[in-house]
Amino acid sequence: MRRYFFGLLLIQLLIPTLSAQEWIVPADKKGKLSTFPFNDETRKAGEKLYSINCMSCHGTPGKANYLPLVPPPGDPATEKIQKNNDGEIFYKVSVGRGQMPSFRSVLTSNEIWNVVSFLRSFNTAYKQQVMPVITSSAYPGAVIGLLVSFNPADSTIILKASATSEKSSVPVADAEVKLLVKRTFGMLPVDEPQTTDKEGLATFRVPADLKGDTAGMVLVSARFTDEDVFGSAGKDTLLNAGQKVTPVSLVAQRAMWNNVRKAPVWIILAYGLGVLIAWGFILLVLMKLRDIYLVGEIVSSDKKE
Amino acid sequence: MSGSQIKSEGYSERLETVSSDILRNVRFNKGFILWMGFLILALAACLFAYYIQLRKGLGVTGLRDVTSWGMYIANFVFFVATSLVGMLISSVLGLSGAQWVKPIARIAEIIAVAFAAVAGLVIISDMGRPDRLPYVFLFGRVQSPILWDVTVVTTYFFVSLLLWFLPVIPDLAIAKTRLNGRPGILIKVYELLSLKWIHHPKQYEILRQAMRVLLILIVPLAFAIHTVTSWLFAVTPRPGWDSSIFGPYFISGAFVSGTAAVIIAMYFFRVSYKLQKYLTEDHFEKIGRVLVLVSIVYLYFNLNEFMVPGYKLKSLDAIHLKELFAGEYAPLFWGVQLLGLVIPVILLLFRRFRKPFPMLIISIAVLAAAWLKRYIIVVPPQGHPFLPVQHVPVEWVIYKPTLIETAVTFASIILVLIIVTVLSKLFPILPIWELAEDESGSDIDKTDNN
Numbered sequence: 200m201r202r203y204f205f206g207l208l209l210i211q212l213l214i215p216t217l218s219a220q221e222w223i224v225p226a227d228k229k230g231k232l233s234t235f236p237f238n239d240e241t242r243k244a245g246e247k248l249y250s251i252n253c254m255s256c257h258g259t260p261g262k263a264n265y266l267p268l269v270p271p272p273g274d275p276a277t278e279k280i281q282k283n284n285d286g287e288i289f290y291k292v293s294v295g296r297g298q299m300p301s302f303r304s305v306l307t308s309n310e311i312w313n314v315v316s317f318l319r320s321f322n323t324a325y326k327q328q329v330m331p332v333i334t335s336s337a338y339p340g341a342v343i344g345l346l347v348s349f350n351p352a353d354s355t356i357i358l359k360a361s362a363t364s365e366k367s368s369v370p371v372a373d374a375e376v377k378l379l380v381k382r383t384f385g386m387l388p389v390d391e392p393q394t395t396d397k398e399g400l401a402t403f404r405v406p407a408d409l410k411g412d413t414a415g416m417v418l419v420s421a422r423f424t425d426e427d428v429f430g431s432a433g434k435d436t437l438l439n440a441g442q443k444v445t446p447v448s449l450v451a452q453r454a455m456w457n458n459v460r461k462a463p464v465w466i467i468l469a470y471g472l473g474v475l476i477a478w479g480f481i482l483l484v485l486m487k488l489r490d491i492y493l494v495g496e497i498v499s500s501d502k503k504e
Numbered sequence: 505m506s507g508s509q510i511k512s513e514g515y516s517e518r519l520e521t522v523s524s525d526i527l528r529n530v531r532f533n534k535g536f537i538l539w540m541g542f543l544i545l546a547l548a549a550c551l552f553a554y555y556i557q558l559r560k561g562l563g564v565t566g567l568r569d570v571t572s573w574g575m576y577i578a579n580f581v582f583f584v585a586t587s588l589v590g591m592l593i594s595s596v597l598g599l600s601g602a603q604w605v606k607p608i609a610r611i612a613e614i615i616a617v618a619f620a621a622v623a624g625l626v627i628i629s630d631m632g633r634p635d636r637l638p639y640v641f642l643f644g645r646v647q648s649p650i651l652w653d654v655t656v657v658t659t660y661f662f663v664s665l666l667l668w669f670l671p672v673i674p675d676l677a678i679a680k681t682r683l684n685g686r687p688g689i690l691i692k693v694y695e696l697l698s699l700k701w702i703h704h705p706k707q708y709e710i711l712r713q714a715m716r717v718l719l720i721l722i723v724p725l726a727f728a729i730h731t732v733t734s735w736l737f738a739v740t741p742r743p744g745w746d747s748s749i750f751g752p753y754f755i756s757g758a759f760v761s762g763t764a765a766v767i768i769a770m771y772f773f774r775v776s777y778k779l780q781k782y783l784t785e786d787h788f789e790k791i792g793r794v795l796v797l798v799s800i801v802y803l804y805f806n807l808n809e810f811m812v813p814g815y816k817l818k819s820l821d822a823i824h825l826k827e828l829f830a831g832e833y834a835p836l837f838w839g840v841q842l843l844g845l846v847i848p849v850i851l852l853l854f855r856r857f858r859k860p861f862p863m864l865i866i867s868i869a870v871l872a873a874a875w876l877k878r879y880i881i882v883v884p885p886q887g888h889p890f891l892p893v894q895h896v897p898v899e900w901v902i903y904k905p906t907l908i909e910t911a912v913t914f915a916s917i918i919l920v921l922i923i924v925t926v927l928s929k930l931f932p933i934l935p936i937w938e939l940a941e942d943e944s945g946s947d948i949d950k951t952d953n954n
Contacts, residue, residue: 264895459645470646470655473728477659480721484666487714488699491673491707495700 222296224287231286232330235309237316245317248310252302260321268298276321285328288315305385307420338362343371345421345434347378354407356389356440358421360399370399375424378403380417380441392424411441519678519940522782526932526939527679529777531686536929543922550915553908554629562632564908570893571886571903576630578882579913582761582875583623583920584657584733585754589762590616590664591726595719597794604790606942607782607934611773612766613668614933618923619765620661620729624654626916649735660722660729667718668927669697670711674937677701690930730754737881743820744885747813753805759798760845761874764867767791769924771864773933782934785859792858795870799849806841823888833884836876844873 235241249260253275258264260276273280283291292311295301302311319325341362348357356378360371374395379386389409393401411417419438423429453461557564567574593612597605605612628634644651676698683691701707731751738750747753770791774783810828813821828837848866851857857866883903893901905913 266892266894455647457647459643459647462646467646470652474655474659477663477721477725480717481659481662481666484670484714484717487710487717488670490710491701492699494704494706494710495702498702498704499700 222291224283224290228290229284229286231289232328233285233312233315234330235312236329237312237319237327241313241316242320243317244310245313245315248306248314249317252305253314256298260318270297272299275318280318281322281325285315285319288318304379304388307386307422338364338369338371340364341369343423343429345376345423347419347421347434347436347438349405349438349440351439354405354440356403356405356419356438358393358395358401358403360395360401360423370397371395371429372397372399374399374429376401377422377424379420379422380409381420386420389419405440409441410444411439413443413445415439415441415443417441515940518942519936522934522940523678523682523936525779525781526934526936527682530679530683530690530930530932535776536925540922540925543918543925547915547918547922550911550918553911554915557629557908557912558634564906566904566906566909568900568903569896570889570901571883573630573882573886574903575879575905575909575913576626578875578879579916580623580626580630581733581754581878581882583619583626583916584730585758585874585878586761586765586871587616587619587623587660587664588726588730588755588758589766590667591722592759592762592794592798593766594667595722595726599719602790603942604787606938608766608770608787608791610668610671610933610935611769611928612762613664614924614927615762615765615769616664617661617668617927618920620657620664621923622916622919624657624661625919626913627654627657629912629916649732649739652732653729653736656725656729656732660725663718663722663725667715667722670715670718671935671938672931673697673699673701673711674703674708675932675935677703678936679932727751727755730758741890742885743813743818743888743890744824744881746821747809749805749808753809756798756802756805757874757877760795760802761871763791763795763798764870764874767795767863767867768871769928771860771867773928774860777933779934782939788860788863789855789858792852792863795863795867796849796852799845799852799870803845803849806845820888820890824885827884827887828880833880837880840873840876840880844870844877 256266256268256272257275258266258272260274263274263277265272265274275281280288289308289311291299292306292314293301293303306314319327341364343360343362346359346361348359349355350357358376358378360374360376361368362371372395375392376395377392378389380389381387389405390403393403395401409417416437417440419436419440421434421436450457450461453463455463455466565574565576567576590613593605594609598609628637631637640651640654644654646652676694680691680694680698683694731754734750734754737745738747767788770783770787774780810825814825817825827833848870851862851866857863886903887901
């Protein structure tokens with residue numbers, strides 16, 4: 200019996216330990232590095248992204264004013280978080296765990312690196328290591344680029360990947376590419392990731408209900424899935440591939456949250472009728488009081504005569 | 505009943521007895537002046553606290569970001585609740601033909617008028633910028649329960665005032681010739697307010713019609729006033745307020761506190777005005793039964809209000825309920841439920857406790873518990889909002905009423921006492937004409953030694 204209780208106690212003690220265990224990042228992701236060097240510009244961009252996406256839980260770095268959650272989100276300026284290497288931070292932000300959401304589809308790789316850049320500004324001991332320029336074995340010395348265009352005839356977006364060097368430009372074949380469109384919150388994947396053919400071409404089907412701006416324009420971002428090989432070369436292009444959408448203001452129509460002139464009709468009627476009926480009856484009673492007075496006056500003046 | 509010019513036998517003698525018994529109290533005696541002097545001094549002291557609040561802002565209260573509705577709003581809910589008794593006594597019981605409520609109805613109306621009038625002022629004390637009160641009417645949104653509340657409190661106050669005033673008119677006419685030795689101004693006021701009442705049958709008929717309109721109108725109004733007050737909470741997403749039965753829960757609670765207030769008032773008028781002949785033990789016995797009934801209904805709503813969320817235990821509800829049942833608020837919660845509801849119901853089931861004095865004690869306990877219950881409804885749920893309040897000092901999280909807040913709250917209670925005193929002392933406290941018309945006259949002729 201005692202052993203049983205001891206076991207229970209051990210489990211009780213272990214549960215919090217287990218839940219607070221180290222966040223292990225896969226070995227092959229640990230060494231991931233930014234492809235660009237961090238500078239004031241990246242730090243500034245990172246600060247902006249941090250305040251939108253991270254601050255609500257992690258607070259202002261260095262102030263330790265993060266939310267009192269279990270487990271605590273922690274202050275990114277502290278050693279606990281800073282001792283992660285770049286690849287580990289990148290992985291944790293991308294994938295998320297428990298209450299920490301995944302930012303993979305919200306931020307682009309470059310944006311996550313900008314956030315890392317901002318966080319590193321709180322670490323004076325930090326020295327950045329930049330990923331050596333990718334020179335894929337197949338395309339030595341070439342700059343790999345993506346080009347997208349919209350084909351309205353069959354509602355597809357055609358992507359062309361090519362490796363351009365000083366001398367020539369060759370198509371990038373057999374590379375997995377993905378297409379994302381910018382939405383209000385994050386990037387939305389369009390169609391499945393595709394593999395380029397011999398000409399370096401890939402075709403994405405555009406959903407019929409893809410919403411664009413008032414002119415039908417959408418910001419399309421093309422990227423290689425395997426950034427380690429092809430780099431984070433991406434291409435953001437405005438294409439006329441969406442539906443024309445004229446946004447309706449949330450305060451244009453009658454609504455509960457609107458001002459009183461645009462209140463729902465039923466609530467105006469309910470309130471108005473209620474007030475009218477109640478005060479109508481009150482008026483009726485006041486008239487009766489007047490009648491009482493008049494009866495008194497007439498009768499007493501009759502008596503005097 | 506009233507209205508017939510052919511009065512029953514012995515009417516004029518009864519009228520003389522009743523009017524002399526009741527009008528005896530309409531005078532400025534030493535006790536009245538001392539009592540009013542005390543009340544006005546106390547009010548002035550408490551209003552000084554409000555002056556400080558006005559000058560320095562709501563920071564002098566315990567109200568902060570987390571708990572922004574504290575003692576003031578709890579007090580407001582209590583006032584609205586207590587004022588509902590006017591409707592219960594005069595309308596629900598009166599219209600159902602309960603003759604025994606006749607001498608109590610006016611007391612209930614005085615309570616209703618006083619509490620409804622001050623409820624509006626209590627809301628102003630909770631405003632950081634009371635100078636912006638007109639904005640409620642200028643820019644009020646019909647979608648907000650605040651506008652509904654302001655409207656309905658005003659309307660209810662006005663109707664309660666009429667409901668008190670109408671049956672007073674014939675009494676004023678009776679009294680104005682019998683007020684020898686009182687200040688001339690009082691007689692002038694009586695003359696003016698009696699609206700040339702000459703006991704003409706036509707006048708009685710009109711009065712009866714007007715009363716009937718008011719007695720019916722007050723029922724939906726009273727339901728509206730407290731349902732709308734409950735909406736202030738129920739439409740605000742908070743664990744503990746997120747309830748669909750808040751309207752009836754509030755109304756049933758209102759009947760409890762209002763009935764207790766009427767019993768306390770009845771006791772004091774009976775003793776200090778020597779009205780044992782009119783406010784008999786039988787009246788206490790009957791209103792004691794009413795208190796039992798409304799308390800049991802309230803108990804039922806309490807059960808429902810805590811059982812359903814207690815069964816589902818949504819995470820924040822669970823924190824809230826745990827705090828009430830076993831946490832920080834547990835002594836207050838169980839004290840209120842037991843001393844203010846369960847034990848009074850059990851005691852009042854026995855006839856020996858439905859006597860004036862035991863009922864006074866029980867009613868004081870019930871009324872005090874009713875106030876504290878509003879505090880429990882208003883304050884604890886704000887400690888656990890659905891979205892955490894961030895970046896505030898720790899001392900802002902726990903609400904503690906300050907001395908100034910308490911003094912301002914006392915001011916409102918003193919104001920109620922002043923209104924009750926004025927209405928009960930300067931005007932007949934019991935309906936002379938109705939009591940004189942009462943053919944049975946049984947209680948009046950009997951000598952009651954209690």
